[in-house]
Amino acid sequence: MQTDSSFTFVLFGGTGDLSMRKILPALYEAHRAGGMLADSGKIVAVARHIADRAAYIDWVNEHVKPHVSKNGVDETAWASFLDRIEFVKIDLGNPEDFTLLRDALSGRPGIRVFYLATGPSLFVPICRALASVGLNENSRIVLEKPLGYDLKSSNAINDAVGEIFAEEQIYRIDHYLGKEPVQNLLALRFGNVLFEPLWRREWVESIQITIAEELGVEARGDFYDNTGALRDMVQNHLLQLLSIVAMEPPHSMDSDSVRDEKLRVLRALKPIDPRDIGKVAVRGQYHAGVIRGSAVPAYATEPGVKPDSNTETFVAVKVEIENWRWAGVPFFLRTGKRLADRVAEIVVNFRAVPHSALGASALRGGANRLVIRLQPNETIRLYCLAKQPGEGMNLASVHLDLAFDRFFREGQMEAYQRLLLDVINGRLALFVRRDEQEAAWRWVEPILNEWATANKPPKPYAAGTWGPAAASAMLAQHGTCWLEEEN
Numbered sequence: 001m002q003t004d005s006s007f008t009f010v011l012f013g014g015t016g017d018l019s020m021r022k023i024l025p026a027l028y029e030a031h032r033a034g035g036m037l038a039d040s041g042k043i044v045a046v047a048r049h050i051a052d053r054a055a056y057i058d059w060v061n062e063h064v065k066p067h068v069s070k071n072g073v074d075e076t077a078w079a080s081f082l083d084r085i086e087f088v089k090i091d092l093g094n095p096e097d098f099t100l101l102r103d104a105l106s107g108r109p110g111i112r113v114f115y116l117a118t119g120p121s122l123f124v125p126i127c128r129a130l131a132s133v134g135l136n137e138n139s140r141i142v143l144e145k146p147l148g149y150d151l152k153s154s155n156a157i158n159d160a161v162g163e164i165f166a167e168e169q170i171y172r173i174d175h176y177l178g179k180e181p182v183q184n185l186l187a188l189r190f191g192n193v194l195f196e197p198l199w200r201r202e203w204v205e206s207i208q209i210t211i212a213e214e215l216g217v218e219a220r221g222d223f224y225d226n227t228g229a230l231r232d233m234v235q236n237h238l239l240q241l242l243s244i245v246a247m248e249p250p251h252s253m254d255s256d257s258v259r260d261e262k263l264r265v266l267r268a269l270k271p272i273d274p275r276d277i278g279k280v281a282v283r284g285q286y287h288a289g290v291i292r293g294s295a296v297p298a299y300a301t302e303p304g305v306k307p308d309s310n311t312e313t314f315v316a317v318k319v320e321i322e323n324w325r326w327a328g329v330p331f332f333l334r335t336g337k338r339l340a341d342r343v344a345e346i347v348v349n350f351r352a353v354p355h356s357a358l359g360a361s362a363l364r365g366g367a368n369r370l371v372i373r374l375q376p377n378e379t380i381r382l383y384c385l386a387k388q389p390g391e392g393m394n395l396a397s398v399h400l401d402l403a404f405d406r407f408f409r410e411g412q413m414e415a416y417q418r419l420l421l422d423v424i425n426g427r428l429a430l431f432v433r434r435d436e437q438e439a440a441w442r443w444v445e446p447i448l449n450e451w452a453t454a455n456k457p458p459k460p461y462a463a464g465t466w467g468p469a470a471a472s473a474m475l476a477q478h479g480t481c482w483l484e485e486e487n
C-alpha cells in the first residue's frame with residue numbers, strides 16, 4: 001500500500017522486550033517492503049538508561065537486528081531504516097523531561113503516534129505528561145495489553161486516558177486481531193455464501209477455540225505470576241476470536257460496524273454463576289515434564305515465580321452466547337503454556353446427519369467439521385465423509401484442504417506490521433474499543449474473583465501434555481472431546 005502521509009512514531013519503552021522482538025522488527029519490515037511508510041516518517045525512541053542516539057543505535061544493532069526478517073537482513077534497507085531512528089532520553093518519573101520530547105517533535109509534519117510499550121502503571125502518567133506539554137493534539141496513542149488487572153483498574157485507566165485523548169485517538173492493541181488468518185476468518189465467513197446458512201445453532205453442535213503454546217513463561221515470570229492465563233489470553237485474544245467467529249455479518253468493514261457486531265457478542269455472553277465455576281472452568285498449572293525430548297522445569301520453579309504460586313498457566317472454559325443464532329451451543333475455549341504442541345485453531349463441529357441411510361458409520365465423528373488452523377501452517381480444512389473404494393458402502397473421513405501458502409506465496413504480513421501500519425494510517429477496525437474491553441472484563445470477572453477467593457491450587461499437569469484431565473472431562477459431559485483426543 002503506497003502512502004505519502006508523514007508521521008512521527010514515538011516509542012516509549014524503546015529498550016523493552018516488545019520493542020526489541022516485535023515493534024522495531026515490524027517497522028523495519030514495513031520500511032524494507034518500500035512504499036508502506038512515508039519517506040519522511042521518523043521513529044523517535046524514548047528510554048531512560050541509554051545515553052544518546054549513537055548508544056541507542058548500537059543497542060538496536062545488537063538486540064533488534066537478530067529478530068529481523070526470517071529471510072536475512074537486507075543491509076542497505078537496514079542502514080536506511082536506522083536513519084529513520086532518533087532518540088530522546090527521558091526519565092518517565094520526571095514529567096519535566098517531556099519538554100525535551102515536545103522540542104524534539106516541534107514543527108514536524110504529519111500525525112504523531114505514541115506507542116506505550118510499557119507496563120500499564122505508566123499509561124496514565126505518560127498520557128498526563130504528554131498533555132502537559134500539549135502533545136495530545138494531532139496524535140494517536142497505542143496501548144499494549146494488559147490494560148488493567150480487572151474491570152475496575154481497566155476502567156480507571158480508560159477514564160484517565162479518555163480525559164486526554166478522544167476514543168478515536170486510542171488504539172488498544174490485541175495482536176491476534178492483526179494475524180492474517182484472523183482476517184481470513186472474516187473473508188471466509190462473509191465472502192462466501194456457503195457457510196453462512198450453516199453457521200448457527202440448527203447446524204452447529206459445538207465450537208472449540210484453542211491457543212496452545214509450547215513455551216513456558218520465559219523471562220516474564222514476574223509479570224506472569226501476577227497475571228495468569230485468564231487475564232493474559234482469555235480476556236483478550238480468546239474472547240476476540242470468539243466474537244469474530246460468532247458475530248453477525250457487519251454492514252461494512254469500517255471500524256465501527258465490525259466492532260459493534262463484536263460487542264453484541266461480548267454482551268450476549270451468558271454470565272457465569274459463581275456456583276457453577278467448578279463445572280464450566282478448569283485452571284491448571286504445569287509441573288516438570290518433557291517437550292520434544294527436552295526436560296522442562298515446573299512453573300513454580302521458574303525465575304520470578306513464587307514457589308507456592310496459585311497462578312494458572314492453563315485455562316479451559318465453556319462459554320454460551322445468549323442470542324437466537326447461538327443459544328445452547330457450547331463454545332469451549334482453551335489456552336495454556338507448556339502444552340504438547342504450539343497450535344492455534346478453531347474447530348466448528350457441525351451436527352451429525354439426522355438419519356443415515358448409509359449405516360451407522362455415517363453418524364460417526366471425523367466428518368461434518370471445519371478446522372481453521374491459525375498457526376502454524378495456516379489452513380482451512382473441511383472434513384466430510386466419502387465412500388471407501390471397493391465393495392460395500394464403507395465410509396471414511398476425508399478432507400477438503402485450503403493451505404494458504406499454496407495459493408499465496410508472498411505478501412504475508414506479521415500481525416504487528418499490519419497493526420502499526422493501521423495506526424499510522426488511522427484505521428481503527430483491528431483495535432479494541434473501550435466498550436468491547438469492558439464487556440470482556442465483565443464476563444471474566446466472576447471467574448477471577450472465585451479463583452482468587454477460593455484459594456485452591458490449580459490442577460497440575462505435566463509439561464508437554466494437553467493440560468489437566470478435568471479439561472477433557474468438561475467436554476465429555478457434552479458428549480464431545482478436544483480435537484487431538486480423536487486422533
Ligand code: BG6
Pocket residue numbers: 213232344
Ligand atoms: C501474548 C501473551 O499476548 O500472546 C503471551 O502475553 C503469549 O503470554 C503470546 O505467549 C502468544 O502470542 P502468539 O502470537 O505467539 O501466539
